[in-house]
Amino acid sequence: MFIKRNPMALALMAAGLCFTGIATAAPQDADPSASTAQSQDQQQAGAAARRSTSDQKKARELGTVEVNGFVSSIQNSTALKRNSDAIVEAVSAEQIGKLPGVSIADTLGRLPGLAVQTVSGRPQVVSIHGLGPDFSTALVNGSQQVSTSNNRDVQYDQYPSSWFDSVVVHLSPTANLIGQGLSGTVDMRTIRPLDKDKPESALNARYIWDSTKQLADGPGVGDRGYDVNGVWVNQFANHTFGVTVGIDFQSNPSQIQHQGPWGYPTDANGDLVVGGSKNYGISDQMNRSGLLTTLQWQPNEHFTSTLDLTYDKFKEAQAAKGIEFPLFWSAAQLQPGGNVQNGFVQSGTYDNVKAVVRNDYNKTNAKVYNINWENSLRFNENWSATLTASYSRAQRHDLLLESYSGTGYAGSGATDSLGFTELPDGMLWFTPSLDYSGGQMVLTDPQGWGGGATPPVVQAGFINAPHTDDHLANLRLAVEREFLSGPFSSVEFGVVRGTRDKTYNIDQAFLILPNGAQTAPLSASSCSPLAWMGIASQVCYDPLSMIANGTYQLFPTALSSISVPPNWKVNERDVTSYLQFNLDTSLGDVGLRGNFGVQAAHTAQSSTGQRVEASAGGTNGSNAVLVPVSGGTTFTKYLPSMNLIFDFGERDDLRVGAARVMARPRMDQMSASLGVSGDITKLPNTDPNQSYFSASGGNAKLLPTMADNYNVSYEHYFENSGSGYQCSAAESKTSDLCRSGGAGYVAVSAYFLGLRDYIDPNAAYLYDFSAFVGSYLSPAQQQQLGTTLGIVSGPVNDGHGYVKGLQTTFNLPFSQFTPALAGFGGILTGGYTKSSLVYGDNPSPITVPGLSKWTANATLYYQHNGFEARIGDSYRSSFLGEVSGISATRIEQTIKGGSVYDAQVSYTFNHGPLEGLTLIAQGSNLSNKTFVTYQNDDPRQVLTWERYGRRYEVGVSYKFQ
Template sequence: MNTFERNVLAFAVAACLGLVGPGTAIAATATAQQTTPADARQDTSSEAKQDKTDTEQSRQAKREEKKMAAVEVNGFVSSIENSTALKRNADNIVEAVSAEQIGKLPGVSIADTLGRLPGLAVQTLNGRPQVVSIHGLGPDFSTALVNGSQQVSTSNNRDVQFDQYPSSWFDNVVVHLSPEANLIGQGLAGTVDMRTIRPLEKDKPESAINAHYIWDSQSQIAPGSGVGDKGYELNGIWVNQFLDHTFGVTVGIDFQSNPSQIKHQAPWGYPTDANGNLVVGGSKNYGISDQMNRNGFLTTFQWQPNDRFTSTLDLTYDKFIEKQQAKGIEFPLFWGTNVGLTEGNVSNGFVQSGVYDNVKAVVRNDYNKTNARVYNLHWDNALRINEDWSANLTGAYSRAQRHDFLLESYAGTGYNVGHGATDSIAFYERDNGMLYLDPTLDYGPGQLVLTDPMGWGSGATPKVVQAGFINAPRTDDYLATLALSAKRDFTSGPFSSVEMGVARQTRNKTYTIDQTFLTLPNGAETAPITGSSCDPLSWMGIGSQLCYNPLALIADGTYSEFPTALSSIAVPPDWKVRERDFTSYLQFNIDTSLGNVGLRGNVGIQVAHTAQNSQGARVEASAGGTNGSNATLVPVSGGTKFTRYLPSGNLIFSFTEADDLRVSAARVMARPRMDQMSASLGVSGNPTYLPNTDPNQSYFSASGGNAKLKPTMADSYNVSYEHYFSGDTSGYQCTSTESKASELCRSGGAGGYVAVSGYFLQLKDYINPNAAYLYDFSAFVDSYLTPEQQKQLGTPLGIVSGPTNDGHGYVKGAQLTLNLPMSLLTPALDGFGVILTGNRIKSSLVYAGNSTPISVPGLSKWTANGTIYYQHNGFEARISNSYRSDFLGEVSGISATRIEQTLKGGSTYDAQVSYSFEHGPLSGLTLIAQGSNLSNHRFITYQNGDPRQVQMWERYGRRYDVGISYKFQ
């Protein structure tokens, strides 16, 4: 390496890390002058020419090796070793998981698989792992890619629900914990890139089928059509090559029917009684049977007519329908009308038991249905122009459509408070967080009528007998991407290549919700109802109740539908967000050495420019009312533009063949939640403040979203020291095509590793969801005020309660991971292995006007994962544990909105045993038995930092499945 090269490298290292001063650069120059002969810097010598030729050939080989595809692997150990190789060979800090064999990732779902990776955790919803937390940060701060293209979401936000992706589609999944400039669609905490099989990177045709039978430990809790406690999964994958290995096809199918049984409680809250003690104020209780049916289809076409051009087209379609039968009873207790309380046991200011009198219960027979479709198109065209230049053109389209139908049906002893029998209910707060109730009334068939037991609709004008209600939200989310990049390879110098590119993205997301009262014909207050007896709440002390089909009541005319524009929430809920993003990047890739220390990685910058616009609605005051059926909505809109500069650097120092130090520094961002960007406003006026000129106490005020929200920014620093144990590839088929592309083959084997890492994120512009900002209400003056009132108006300015970018803070953590094949300790333990990881996270978040720091939402202070496995002669067994401490998370609130609550942590276990026939007529066949949530972990949320103040309590039971897998030889 000549003097100029060493100077450039020293400057690059200094720019990346900010750790090298001028003196260091000078020292590096001096060293170069002392150790580099002058004739070695002259290209005219034959030795230099030969060196250049050798270097060019070496880098050409490395370019071939950088193609991403897995070696042919079989079994859990092979998956671990290939995942380790993916991690080891990456040019940034990543975690990875690889398929055990074609069409089979380890774990019961892709979300479950991701939750076992170091630094990651999952949140369970409806009995299934769904969203991912990276380094303690919630799903708002990470993004998901499929083959490098960003994905949309079926939720009303950006968070990707990973249970919408069949795990059988993916060859490997790489989680980027530190970004690179060429990573378009990167997240603040991390980026999950799911990669499907590339058919031309396989030597020969491959195919496999997997079939599973699934059941719950809890038998069906709630009766009704479309649900049960049994299910199945059937998937298959087929890969083939044609036309002398120049054209390849991958076809995948996945059919699933997954059951869940949910015991659910949702206490209303904890008011203070006459003695100053906290006591449960009411509770909504269900037994829920849930069934999610999914059909997924994958097709990949790959064309490589020569060594210079490859075109790959990926098409996926995923449709799932989820149905829930929810049967239960809602008990208004302390917050009920004219209810009396007799305290029992009181502990530290909290009423543990007692008796409520004069309780008017609401018997619930609810039905929920979700219908969603996810489409993806990804077309990648890679062209090698010559030995030095290559280019890539990619077009992608991702779309998600979701329609929810949430039906509530009420029955009781009579209409409104004061009519019909009331109940005397003893209650007990159990140590496990469950509320146990002992009512005296019979809530079975023949005792009840269809009605509005609590008079929930009586406040509307005109009066509504609300015997039921329908929420029907819809989301439509699409993202179109066009990206062009170029790469220049170098045959000498510290940089192996330079990349540059641009990407144009357009994203539209629309959220609408229809709300309908279900009333009784001709204004009746009650109607007779017949049904059957069921006991969905026997687990919490309640006997049988009336169960019926609410859909049949709509079909036969028992229910009349009464649409309302705005009922259950004050702010008009409909919104549309449009984002137009233009991203450019420049990245230098490093591949050199510093003396005896190898150095690789990259430095670069990404520039992201966004123009965002939001459309929503507000209530027209002149319509004669501001809620219910009287509300008239008028459109409002808003938006902003911003540009963010995102530098990044990743340096990997290889001290030996087995020891790497990885250092990363970057600026990253997380775009605002889309529901928080809503332009919708709930406007109100206070006549007593009419002449005031202070905007903080003016006539106008409102609540809503903020169309001018900017991204949350962070300066991210990561460091990881990794020692890799020796391994070999003797058990793998590193054949021609695959040996060029395989991470495992080119790394020389992977026998496990130990890693110590730390990370620090300095947060700024963090979004405060409960802030307030100044707003000009001039557009509302004419419709809200008479001419005389307009003369008295002191100011059109007022305060809007909504999200702003006024938070700042940090997240920091340390992590230890051990991936140890036990044969490294002694040959007697050959086949045994352990994977252990622990993560300690600390955070602080401060909002403007409040100096008291809080924990960052979604963050668990402690997370840990452990797996013990054994594999020998086709037999495999493993047990895994995932633990996370309490954290702020998201659950579904009223009208399908998302609300934050503290989620109680704990451990979940799963296990798997299998046997693969390696020889004879059954060769290729694998028998599998596995179970998940074997600890029967409870899902609990609570408030005010007090685990006794439970807000949601759920138990899902254990899930078992047995299956067969056959890989065609």
């Protein structure tokens, strides 16, 4: 039962009363003449105890344990979770430079409450508590990160996992957590050299291949890859200056079998039938090089300066070869006699099919820079301050190249009689009668797609070239006052000044043939990228070389694939201040720690975009003239938060969190660009809903989606009986983790997010078109105009609803049951989430996009005397998600769920001349799971079908002793 009337204020009021009770319940000195010396002794003892507790807490938080192996990683992660003053999930490195999992995204997907979505065969974006990637944020060492996508979602495959010592996911925020997300905040932490008691270094190398052989040839693609990375940590000048250097070089291949059905119209009998399909065999290669440098200086116990620098450059090439079959939505004719099952044509034949043979090529160049400079100064035993400057920038350039060939121009030439069958897994199997590798194939526009341009062209191909530039700068000043006595350990306050600019532009051009020719001869080889779906062979060639040698010519155009100008720029200026009280006391025999506070976040946002000039004579031709449009708004949001941790003895904790959180609008939704139109028949109307002007586009005045976030978690930690740690002698003396270990835990948690101001992406809002009157209407028409107001089809903040769920985690070393099972263990997490979302006055709720109702992760492991083996399963049920649509726009489709399996075995030499060497073999996607999206809650209406194959890696890792 959740309180609806200002729940956050009531929660914080209750917390304040609780704290007041704690303070007033403290025994008072009956003798007013008690000695000053006694008071000073008590204060000094309290200060010493406070500093000791603080030092121990910092040591635990920094993970001083020398982790070696998967078991140590699990137990160190457990310590990070347990010692946090909020509700978090955490993962720690197995050893320096080696997080468990194939990548950062893969590692995060194993944590309770998190799931990953695969893009181009690789885990890439993260969902927390079922909400999509735009509802969470990513930090590196506490500083917010930009994105290489055209929105805010962070693509985690851009971060080399070897750089990070630990990753902490904040499910319940604190007031001093800047850049927090609505569903959660991922903080990736690099190695701090002065936190290590000695020099450390490691080198890792892996060889990578896929079970599916290379499907398509092209520049920069293949079916083999590698990953070579290293980390070096050292300390100098009597441990006052430290350096961390990390390098990463990776070539990551993927083979993708892809089908993209156009949709499902109804035939003459009212039965659904596939309307067309775009089919590819894709070879993808992502090459990445990265550099990490950390410089840390601590000349004395009062001052520490840390400078983090990261640079990551990645290039992705993708050769996509296949055939597009225009079917129902073309001149093709569906023949009678197909197999119809429950109103769906499961198999049949189309005659007069005019296929488009595709030889496409995509490439991406991206760079990500991060600078973070943190300076901490302790003035005395009570006061300290931190000044942090951070800068994050991402630049990305894409080339999406399409090239067409067929038997003739615009319906001429030979046609195909094409049989089709939808298999039980959703894949379409085709049986053509035409040889697509024959000499009758020519470069041309088989469907006459260029005929709709202004002026008409022979569209023998097309280029989309989007480029994105995203940069974020923050300056943060924080001050902390520690207390010698009382229920509060300290109070923090601070202010952050931030600015973010993101620009998205897309260049478009037709590929045409010289001298206005409709066809051009084709010198090409034969290949078989679609043999897996029944197409024996087709013509294959390199379209880039044809542009270079003049076979193709570029014909620049605008708005050829979407009606709204796609270029935009978003600017945000933020000032965030916060106040946080940190609690460390007890209620009788129950320990109580945590924090409460508030953030005040003020934002001034603006957006610029484009519209088509009224006199341009069309919206999709080379003569379209674009003029600027702008808009924006300001807002201030107050974000209170509270985290209370009740310690019941040594092994049981109850965590309670309450916070108001927000998710800023997607940046493409904030675009000021408009596709404006006018209806002369409605010129005199005064009703804005029936007025002359209307448009579609973004909304520069969008506000954040808000939520009241409640979390509760009960955790029971088991007594350690042989932790499996490999601690140094120094660590055994100083680390609670090494002394007592952590033998696993059981946690049961629940959460509730009450959503409001949720952004409806397909709504409408009122807009004043006064600026467009002069360019659209003559003076006489302006006199007849009834109103300058009209309706824009675009996003608005009219949604409300909730997300709620339950989650259970069992982290169990099997030695808890019997010593005979020492070294064996398992981690099992299950989650159930329910949601409801209502847009505007629509009474019919939907599920929140990105939500999986059921999620589960299971890992079974064994570790003994250097040998390790583990197998994992990650499951999520079907959910409404987002995929890339035409011209890199984003569209919602239901994504089919399922399980993804992975396994790893390794052996580490702990003695002898090979001491420190680890041999590793691992496989991922061992179930060869398909990625499937569909529409209308009907799994037969597949919109995307992809299969990636099984991925294998073998390698070595050497930790220098």
